[in-house]
Amino acid sequence: MGTTEEINIKGGKKSTYKKVLKVFLVVGLLFIALIGYGFYALFIDMNRLPTGEYLTEETSPDGKYTLKAYVTNGGATVSYAVRGELVFNEKSNKTKNIYWNYREENASITWTDNDTVVINGHSLDVPKDKFDFRNQ
Known part of the structure; x- marks a missing residue:
């Protein structure tokens, strides 16, 4: 049988191993969360779309909403895109992006009902509803 000191040393190694494992687990989870947020911000969040030029x-028909369309020019290597912004006329003109489509330069908007x-x-x-070509 080992002495009391030997038992404490073995227990101490296991405790240190568990602490290190927990630290790596927490750091790994934080890294995964950061990557997930970056993916969301770049590819899913419609609030980060470029403003564009008014079209x-x-x-x-009831005057509750206004849909404004904008065209964005991506430059020499990226095609034009159309962004649709919904304006809530009754809520002090609060806005929300509801449409984003690539390779479009014009916007044809028709209200079929309210x-x-x-x-x-x-x-x-x-x-x-929203339409985003990146999620199709």
Whole structure:
């Protein structure tokens, strides 16, 4: 049998191993969370879209919403894209991006009823629906 000192040393090694393992686990989880947030910010979040140049706008039949369209020029290597911004006229002009499509330069906007808008052939039930070409 070992002495009391030998037992404490063995128990101390296991405790240190567990602490190091926990630190690596926490750091790994934080790294994965950071990568996940970066992916979300770059590829999913519609609030980070470029502003673009104003194209046109159409107001819903009841006047509750206005959809404004903007075109963005990506430069020499990226095609044009259209961004649709929904304006809540009754909520002090709060805005929300609901449309983002690549390789478009024009926007055709038609309201079929008070809550349904068709943008370049894509029908959206506002304010809950969104169209983003990156998620198709």
